[in-house]
Amino acid sequence: MMISHQPFAGFEEWIRLPIMAIEDLQHAVLGAQLDVAQLSGDEIGGSLMFSHGVDKTFSTARIDGNVSLLGSLPETRITLGIGLHCPPGTLLWLKEVASGSTSVWLSGETYDAIYRSGSTYLTVSLTEERLEELAADLDLVLDAKQLGETRISSRPLDPAALALLRKLYGRLHSGEWSEALAPSYIGELALDVMIEHYARKPRIMGEKRHDVGFARIVNRARTYIMEHLDAPISIAELARASFTSRRTLYRAFEDLLGETPQTYIRNLRLNRIRHDLTSAHSDGATVTDIASRWGVFELGRLAGDYRKLFGEVPSATFNRYGTLCATLTNMALCA
Missing domain, CATH: 1.10.10.60 (Homeodomain-like)
Structure with missing residues (x-):
């Protein structure tokens, strides 16, 4: 169903879909090609939400039940992810991850996750060029060298930022809307948090010798x-x-x-x-x-x-x- 709010410039309406069966999770990350498997007899439930804009795509899920997701992410975009709530036993690339873990997938890389009941995650996919531009708008540098390879970040997300995002996305999945909680706003907020997590400040002038060109x-x-x-x-x-x-x-x-x-x-x-x-x-x-x-x-x-x-x-x-x-x-x- 379509969410009732005024769309922001550059964004389509957000879409909220209930998870009724394991097959619904084939689209757990918009634009990915995922094979899904149900890992226990527990009832599958929760919700999926997407927002597809001109230059970036947000996907978030709250999953009830134990599931496996495996497949290739978009070929032309980098994907950044946050584990907003990761119960014990949640795995990414067969490594256990905790709430607040963040991850980077380079273009076309494999999404390999096992989610336990109660998991909530968020991903955003965008081009490398757009990611650099958005970081620069925040006076930060986030290029391919800074991002590195497909990986789980060695640093967890800032606890205050994680607490805020968990609260906002909890309301998002529960359908608690207000003018102060516009879905596009919380998408942009989450992206800013991820950029600040991975980016660095520009180097200070004089820190190294200038290239002659x-x-x-x-x-x-x-x-x-x-x-x-x-x-x-x-x-x-x-x-x-x-x-x-x-x-x-x-x-x-x-x-x-x-x-x-x-x-x-x-x-x-x-x-x-x-x-x-x-x-x-x-x-x-x-x-x-x-x-x-x-x-x-x-x-x-x-x-x-x-x-x-x-x-x-x-x-x-x-x-x-x-x-x-x-x-x-x-x-x-x-x-």
């Missing part, structure tokens, strides 16, 4: 960014314009500027917006007009990023300079 790469990228700052800029496009790979592009920005390409672009746009906010009163533009001029349409996110960089929200800058301009106009000093 990095300056050339960054200069080409900066030129392209300046020419396209008012339009969407993907990492793939930026890498092509810089005549390099995405991975080397990240390394060059991180080594020379101490930040990711996305952070550089975001901060440059914020500075352009601030410049226009301080001179917009003569042309009647609003904060929304100015933000959209530079390709920024999510005003809530703009306010947070702007405050983080400048210590105030855009409207405060706009209003302060509007008052100043009015005063100077009365003095015949502001056009």
Whole structure:
């Protein structure tokens, strides 16, 4: 059945399916090809939930009964997983896992799990490029080297994060909805938690010697960014314009500027917006007009990023300079 909430941009509706028989678990991870087996005479039950967006897919299950899931995961996507609740005897690749365990599957790798009654898990599948971009949005680095091979993480999830996710996904499977508990929100929250778990902070400038070609790469990228700052800029496009790979592009920005390409672009746009906010009163533009001029349409996110960089929200800058301009106009000093 379809969940009753307003869909968020970029997401389809979430789907909730009751688990009535062992065959229902063939789709326990959306996009995978799973062989399933019932391991005891206990009644099979629980629920499956999915959300398939443009660039990522969430799957979560609460399983009643003892089952085995074995098969190949999506060929073109990386899959990250969290064991939200793992009763004793829960196995992944025949290794016992506890609640809070996290796992990485590279594209097309084997999902081999034995779940005990009461298990709850969550997975998200997305491309390596998209994962790097989302990590960069959080000012973190998460590339193939950082992810490593298909594996169970040696570190359990942060206990506070695990407790929050268990509470939210427990409500999700129980059908307890509210505006404050939008399904897309908890999907994004879980993904952020997984990224923060696996990613690292960018290296500090001067931590290592600069590659001689990095300056050339960054200069080409900066030129392209300046020419396209008012339009969407993907990492793939930026890498092509810089005549390099995405991975080397990240390394060059991180080594020379101490930040990711996305952070550089975001901060440059914020500075352009601030410049226009301080001179917009003569042309009647609003904060929304100015933000959209530079390709920024999510005003809530703009306010947070702007405050983080400048210590105030855009409207405060706009209003302060509007008052100043009015005063100077009365003095015949502001056009």
